[in-house]
Amino acid sequence: MSAAAETVTSIPTRPDGADDAHLAPRAISLRTGADIGVIAALTLIGLVGLGTAFTDLGYLLAGVGGLVVGGGVAILAARYRFGALTTVAIAVVAYFLLGSALAIPEQALLHVLPTLQTLSGLAVGAVFGWADLLTLRAPVSLPYYVNAVPYVSTWLIALVSVTLATRWLAERRRTVGRASLLLIGPAVLYVAGVLLGTDEPYFAAVRGVAFAAIALIWLGWRRREGGRLNVGSGSLLLRRKIAGTAIVVVAAVIVGVIGGTLLAPAPANRFVLREQIQPPFEPLDYPAPLAGFRKYTKDLDDTKLFTVRGLRDGDYLRLATMDTYDGVVWGVAGADVDVQGSGSFRLVGRTIPKAPFATAGAKRTLDVTVDGYSDVWVPDSGYATSLDVDDVRGGSGEDVRYNAATGTAVMTTGLKKGDEYRVAAVSQKQVDQKSLADVPTASMALPPVRNIPDVVAAKAGEIIAEKKSPIDQVQAIADTLSTTGFLSHGTASDQAPSRAGQGSDRMAEMITAQHMVGDEEQYASLMALMTRSLNMPTRVVMGFKPTVPKDGGTAIVTGENVTAWVEVAFQSVGWLPFYPTPDDTDVPQDQTPKPKTEPQPQVRQPPRTENDQDDLITPVEIDDSDKDDDNLFQLPGWVIPLALSILIPLAVVFLPMLVIALLKRRRMRRRRGPGGDRSVAGAWDEMVDRLSELGYDPPTRVTRPLVAAGLAPALGEHGAGVTLLAERTDRAVFAGQDVDADRADAAWTEALGVVDGAGTAAGRTRRLLSRYRVGAVRRWAGRLSAAAVASAARRPSGSDAPEL
Structure with missing residues (x-):
C-alpha cells in the first residue's frame, strides 16, 4: 500500500480550540490500538522496576490503575474530539476520583470512596512522594501516600503518550523520529525505576531485553514503506519483516544477556539515588546527648522520666550512641560523614532494617510511656526491629529517623509527656570472652x-x-x-x-x-x-539501667538510672559492651598531716631613710613629634595607577591563557587516565585537538585513516607519524586485545611528538595563538560556519526574503 493511500486526512478543528462535539466520533484504528498496546507494555516494564522499593504489590495496582485512568481519558478525549482544556480537566477529576481506590485504598471509605485524607494524600504524594521515596529506607512502608508516586507517573505517561498516538501520530506521516516520541515517557519511567530502586535490581536483564526488543520491533514494523523501492510481492516483504524481527529479538537477547553479565556493576557498586541523598535529620543541629549527663543526676534524679514494660533484669536502655570526639565532648557525627558510624539517620517505616554488624541475641518487645522526659532521642533496647509510634502526639512515622548501625532512633518532633510507643528489639548476643x-x-x-x-x-x-x-x-x-x-x-x-x-x-x-x-x-x-x-x-553509649521488678512488670525510669558504657567491635561478632565505672564511692582520705606554721618573733624595722623628691619620680619621655607611623606604609599617589595600568593588561592577556591551559591539562589527564585501548584512543583525540588548535584543519566525522590522509599534506614530514598513529589506534581499539600500559604510553609519546614537530613547523605566532584555542570550540565554530554557508547556498538567488 502506498504512502498516499495510508495517509490519514486531518480532520478540521475549530480555530479557537473549543470542543468539536458537532463532528462525528473519531474511530480508533487497529494501528493506533497497537501503538497504545506498546505504550502500555513498555510502561508496565518500567513500572516493575520500582518493585524493590515497596513492601507489597500495592504499588503495582496503583501503577496499573494510573495507566488505565490516564489512557482511558486520552482515548475518550480523542474519540469525542475534546479540546485540550477539557481533556486536562477530565483527567484531573478522574485522577482524584479513582485514585483513592487504586492508590490509597486503606484510607478510602469502604476502600473505594474518596475521603479528605485520600484526596490530600494524592496531592501531597504527587509532589513530595518522590523525596520520601528517596529518603525512606527501602522497602517502603510509610507514609501511606507514597503509592501515589507510581499512580501519578503512569497516569501522566498514559495521558500524554496515548494522546499523541491517537491525535497526533495518527494524522501524520509515520517516521521513526515521530514514533520515538511516544517512547519518551516509558523510557523515563524505566530509568526512574533504576535510580529509585535499591542495590538489588529487579530482573534487570529480563526487563532490559524485553523493553529494547519491543521498542525496536515496534519502530521497525510501524515504519512507513512509502517511497521505498519495490522489493517484490507482499508475501516476500512480510517474510523479510518476520526474518528481520527474529534477528532483532535474538540480537537483543544475546547482547542483553552477555553484555549485561559483563558490563553490569556489582550490586554494591550499583548507582541508586537513595544512596546519594542525605537524610533530612542533621544530628549536629542538636546538643550532644552526653553533654547533658549531669542534668539527669542532679536535676532529674528523682523525676519519673518514663515507664517501660517488657524489660528483664539486667537490661539496659539505649538513648544515644556517640563515636566522634573533638577534645571537648563525645558526640554524634554529622550527616555528611559517610562511614559505618552515627552520622546517617534514615526515614524508616514500621519495619526497621537489620543491624549491619551485630549477632542476634535475646528479643524484647517494650511498651514505653513518656512522663517527664522530653527530647528527640528515643529510648530503645539493643537493635530495634520494628517501631510503632502511632500513639505519639504531634508526630507520626514520617518523623522517625533510625540509624541501624548504632541502634539509635530519633523523633524529630520530640517526645512529650503522655506519648506512648512500642519497640521490638534484639540485643547483641553475649559471647564468652574465652572464645x-x-x-x-x-x-x-x-x-x-x-x-x-x-x-x-x-x-x-x-x-x-x-x-x-x-x-x-x-x-x-x-x-x-x-x-x-x-x-x-x-x-x-x-x-x-x-x-x-x-x-x-x-x-x-x-x-x-x-x-x-x-x-x-x-x-x-x-x-x-x-x-x-x-x-x-x-x-560511647548513653542510656539507662532501670530497676526491673522481679515479676517483670513495669519499670519506672528516673534520672538516677542514667548511665554510660563503652562498646568495642570485634570481627564477625559485633559490638560488645564494657562497663568501666567503679561501684566504690568511698574515696580514701589523705592521712598526711599538714605542716603547722610556727609564729616568728617580730623584729623592729629600721626607720625609712629620706629620699630626694626627684628620685621618687620616674622620668617619662614624651614624643612631641608629629610623625605618624602609618605614613611609613602609605604609597605615593602615582604608584597605584601605574600598577593597575600594568597589571590589568597582563591579566587580560595571561588569565585566559592560564584558564585554557588548566582546561587542556584536565582534558589530557581525563583522556590518559582510563588506560588500555581508551587511553590509546585518547592519545589520538588529544593529537587531533592540539593540531586543530595550531591552525590545522583536520576532517571531522570521518575515520582516523581519513583524518590522517587529510592532515598528512599540511604536516609534511610529520604526516607519516599521523598515518602510523591512526593505524595503531584502530588496531588497539578494534582488535579486541588487551592493551598494556607501555603500549598506551608509547601512543601518547608518539602523539605528543607529532604535536611538538607540527608546532615547530607552524611558527611562533601560531603556537602563541594555540594557547588561546580549544579544539572542541574550534570544531563547533567550524560546523556552525559550514551550516550557515549551506543555508545561504540553498536560499534562492536575488531574494531577500527569509527562508520559510
Whole structure:
C-alpha cells in the first residue's frame, strides 16, 4: 500500500480550540490500538522496576490503575474530539476520583470512596512522594501516600503518550523520529525505576531485553514503506519483516544477556539515588546527648522520666550512641560523614532494617510511656526491629529517623509527656570472652577522634603491656578503671568532689590525680579514648539501667538510672559492651598531716631613710613629634595607577591563557587516565585537538585513516607519524586485545611528538595563538560556519526574503 493511500486526512478543528462535539466520533484504528498496546507494555516494564522499593504489590495496582485512568481519558478525549482544556480537566477529576481506590485504598471509605485524607494524600504524594521515596529506607512502608508516586507517573505517561498516538501520530506521516516520541515517557519511567530502586535490581536483564526488543520491533514494523523501492510481492516483504524481527529479538537477547553479565556493576557498586541523598535529620543541629549527663543526676534524679514494660533484669536502655570526639565532648557525627558510624539517620517505616554488624541475641518487645522526659532521642533496647509510634502526639512515622548501625532512633518532633510507643528489639548476643582469645577487633572506618591527651594514651599502653589478645587488652582497661577509680556525681551528698565534663583536660586530670574520681560519662569517655588510642573501633553509649521488678512488670525510669558504657567491635561478632565505672564511692582520705606554721618573733624595722623628691619620680619621655607611623606604609599617589595600568593588561592577556591551559591539562589527564585501548584512543583525540588548535584543519566525522590522509599534506614530514598513529589506534581499539600500559604510553609519546614537530613547523605566532584555542570550540565554530554557508547556498538567488 502506498504512502498516499495510508495517509490519514486531518480532520478540521475549530480555530479557537473549543470542543468539536458537532463532528462525528473519531474511530480508533487497529494501528493506533497497537501503538497504545506498546505504550502500555513498555510502561508496565518500567513500572516493575520500582518493585524493590515497596513492601507489597500495592504499588503495582496503583501503577496499573494510573495507566488505565490516564489512557482511558486520552482515548475518550480523542474519540469525542475534546479540546485540550477539557481533556486536562477530565483527567484531573478522574485522577482524584479513582485514585483513592487504586492508590490509597486503606484510607478510602469502604476502600473505594474518596475521603479528605485520600484526596490530600494524592496531592501531597504527587509532589513530595518522590523525596520520601528517596529518603525512606527501602522497602517502603510509610507514609501511606507514597503509592501515589507510581499512580501519578503512569497516569501522566498514559495521558500524554496515548494522546499523541491517537491525535497526533495518527494524522501524520509515520517516521521513526515521530514514533520515538511516544517512547519518551516509558523510557523515563524505566530509568526512574533504576535510580529509585535499591542495590538489588529487579530482573534487570529480563526487563532490559524485553523493553529494547519491543521498542525496536515496534519502530521497525510501524515504519512507513512509502517511497521505498519495490522489493517484490507482499508475501516476500512480510517474510523479510518476520526474518528481520527474529534477528532483532535474538540480537537483543544475546547482547542483553552477555553484555549485561559483563558490563553490569556489582550490586554494591550499583548507582541508586537513595544512596546519594542525605537524610533530612542533621544530628549536629542538636546538643550532644552526653553533654547533658549531669542534668539527669542532679536535676532529674528523682523525676519519673518514663515507664517501660517488657524489660528483664539486667537490661539496659539505649538513648544515644556517640563515636566522634573533638577534645571537648563525645558526640554524634554529622550527616555528611559517610562511614559505618552515627552520622546517617534514615526515614524508616514500621519495619526497621537489620543491624549491619551485630549477632542476634535475646528479643524484647517494650511498651514505653513518656512522663517527664522530653527530647528527640528515643529510648530503645539493643537493635530495634520494628517501631510503632502511632500513639505519639504531634508526630507520626514520617518523623522517625533510625540509624541501624548504632541502634539509635530519633523523633524529630520530640517526645512529650503522655506519648506512648512500642519497640521490638534484639540485643547483641553475649559471647564468652574465652572464645574471643584469637578474635581481632573489627576493621571499619569511624569518625575521627581528636585531642587525645598523651597521658591517657600512655596509661593505656601501660595497662595492656602484658596482654596479648585484643579482648584481654580491652577487659584489662575496663577492670583497671573500675577497680582503681571511685564514683562521684559531684553532688552535695558525694564524699569527694567531681568536676563535670569530658574534655581533654578533665580526662588528663583523672589520670594524673592522686585518686581517680568521676561518674559514668567520664569513665566511659576515658576508656573510649584509651581504646581508640590503640586503634580499636570504639563508641560511647548513653542510656539507662532501670530497676526491673522481679515479676517483670513495669519499670519506672528516673534520672538516677542514667548511665554510660563503652562498646568495642570485634570481627564477625559485633559490638560488645564494657562497663568501666567503679561501684566504690568511698574515696580514701589523705592521712598526711599538714605542716603547722610556727609564729616568728617580730623584729623592729629600721626607720625609712629620706629620699630626694626627684628620685621618687620616674622620668617619662614624651614624643612631641608629629610623625605618624602609618605614613611609613602609605604609597605615593602615582604608584597605584601605574600598577593597575600594568597589571590589568597582563591579566587580560595571561588569565585566559592560564584558564585554557588548566582546561587542556584536565582534558589530557581525563583522556590518559582510563588506560588500555581508551587511553590509546585518547592519545589520538588529544593529537587531533592540539593540531586543530595550531591552525590545522583536520576532517571531522570521518575515520582516523581519513583524518590522517587529510592532515598528512599540511604536516609534511610529520604526516607519516599521523598515518602510523591512526593505524595503531584502530588496531588497539578494534582488535579486541588487551592493551598494556607501555603500549598506551608509547601512543601518547608518539602523539605528543607529532604535536611538538607540527608546532615547530607552524611558527611562533601560531603556537602563541594555540594557547588561546580549544579544539572542541574550534570544531563547533567550524560546523556552525559550514551550516550557515549551506543555508545561504540553498536560499534562492536575488531574494531577500527569509527562508520559510
